[in-house]
Amino acid sequence: MVLDQAPPSNSEAETAVLASILVDPEALSRVAAFLQPEHFFENRHQAMYRAALALDERREPINPITLAHELAREDKLEEAGGHAYLSQIVADLPTTVGVEYSARIVERDAVYRLLIEAAGTIARWGYEAGPNLPETLARSEALLLSLRGGERLRDFVSLRDLLESFLGPPDEDGDEGLQEPARTGFMELDQLLVGLKKSDLVVLAARPSVGKSALALAMSRNLAIGQGGKVALFSLEMSAEQVATRLVSAEAEVPSQRLPYGQHTETEEGRISRAIGVLSRAEIYIDDTPGGTVAEIRAKARRLAHEVGLDLIVVDHMQLVHGGAGSGLDVNRVAEMSYISRSLKELARELEIPVLALSQMSRAVEARQPHVPLLSDLRESGSIEQDADIVIFIYREDMYVRQEDWEDMHPESPEGYQRGLAQIIVAKHRNGPVGTVNVRFRRDLAKFEDLLVYTEDAPPPAAALPGVEPDWNGAGADTPPSYLRNDDPS
Incomplete structure (x- = not known):
């Protein structure tokens, strides 16, 4: 029998982790x-580790003095053993090299304790002998599966590793990073923004299915391939x-829904192979942990x-990020989003690299004419528009106006319907001009392209033809919003 045994724990591993954090x-991280x-x-x-996390949230150094002060501020110093205990665990630490190994021991024992607790719960359900056995079995399975799901967070996966099953890994080139602003790969947008500058928080917002993920993936691909940049997604x-599949689909110009089933022509097979070869050179690191917190993303x-x-x-995107303990436990969602946007801005400044944060928008844009997004449409915006250095919207008129309706409204120019045309709207630019850039959106591939790039399958949209001006508002309004006009200096 094991009922009289102490729960699994390792005090040496716990103190090794805490001492390593102190020195x-x-x-x-x-x-x-x-x-x-x-x-x-x-x-x-637990109290000491929480105090360390709190110091880290405030970007304060962590050492025995600052940790003791934080513990005292929370009235936990005596509970934690006082100054003497902090000094003792530091003095007993042989090396900080194995901090991850010690932390995994602490995490593993915690899961074992949860397993014991779950077993007790399942045993109690069994003794209750309820009338609904299938429901009891389902609850028991769900309880155990929840332990497996929380046992270990997923971590970054290199796109190169995801594609390795198709092609071998490429040679390392030893690049040391970019010395110039990160470019989006869209010529007119890069001219307007002069690239994505270090320490900038860039918010990319759109309604569902407009293409914000596709545009972010295109920017990531363009930076990684075109400039040799390194991207954390x-x-x-x-x-x-799914991310890898969408990247291959856009690169090979083969619809993503056909990729998993091998329904390709010989020509498409060649394009897929070339696409995998190109993307295998991209240093894009993908972390798909669901429900991540700000602290996890930062670490x-x-x-x-x-x-x-x-x-x-x-x-x-931002609305799927959890604020965590640092945002407070009793705040509303708007306050939590303010904390998240502020933390992402701080991360950009700390690492001195741009952060591209995708954001949802409220339904208000659907209820008015025209449907052009405004800064106030940022969903649960909080202080997003204040924290962001750049705010970019995507507007596709063909999502709101059918071709038949367009022709009825514009009988004099029926060829002006903007199928496949998207407007990339820079609605806020802290250190430069605002304006709008036209790009092509290929719906079947979820792919954005410069209008200058034409293929047999994607001729230029009507609005890209000489003499055809796009109807920005789609409802016959006299003038577009100010940030849709490149002559606005604000």
Whole structure:
């Protein structure tokens, strides 16, 4: 019998983690993505780790003095053993090299304790012998599966590794990162923005199915392939495999729904192989952990920046990020979004790289004419528009106006219908002009392209033809909003 045994725990591993955090500035960033305060068995160790996280949230140094002060501020110093205990665990630490290994021991024992608790719960359900056996079995399975799901957070997966099953990994080129602004790969947009500058928070917003994820992936691909940049993509909505599939689809110009089934012509097979070869050179690192917190994103981004260097961080999307304990437990969603946007801006400044954060928009844009997005449409916006250095909207008139309706409204120019045309609207630009850029959107591939790039399958949209002016408002309004006119200096 094991009922009289103490729950699994390892005090030496717990103190090794805490001592490493006190003496190594990089230690916390290596474990914070997966190690939670609740994983520690001893209450005093939980208090110490929470205090360390709080200091890290405020960008304050972590050492025995600052940690003791934080514990005292929370009236936890005596519970944690006082100054003497902090000094003792530091003195007993042989090395900080194995902090991740020690942290995994702490996490593993915590899962074992949860397993014991779950077993007790399942045993109680069994003794109750309820009338609905299938429901009891389902609840038991769900309880155990929840432990497996929380056992370990997923981490970054390189796009190169995801494509390795098709082609071998390419040779390392040893690039040391970008010395110039990160370019989006869209010529007119790069001319307007002069690239994505270091420390900028760039918010890309659109209604569902307009293409914000597709545009973010296109920018990531263009930076990684065109400039040799390194991109960290936090995909909270799509799995890493789905991201890879969409990238291959856009690169090979083969619809993504056909890729998994091998329904390709010989020509398409050749394009797919070439696309995989091109994308295998892209240093895009994808983390598809669902429900990530700001602290996890920051810790993982710091670690990846330290290990390989980073030139762009993409978060898809902000509304799926959780604020975590640092945002407070009793705040509303607007306040939480303000905390998230502020934290992403701080991350951009800390790592000195641009952060591209995707955002949803409210339904208000659907209820008015014209449907052109406004800054006030940012969903649960909080302080997003204040924190952002650049706010970009995507507007596709063909989502709101059918060709038949357009021809009825414009009998004098029926050829002006904007099928396949998208407007990339720079609605806010803290350090430069606002304006609008026209690009082509290929719906079957979920792919954005410069209008100057034409193929047999994608001729220029009508609005790109000489003499045809786009109808910005789609409802016959006299003038577009100010930020749709490049002559607005604000």
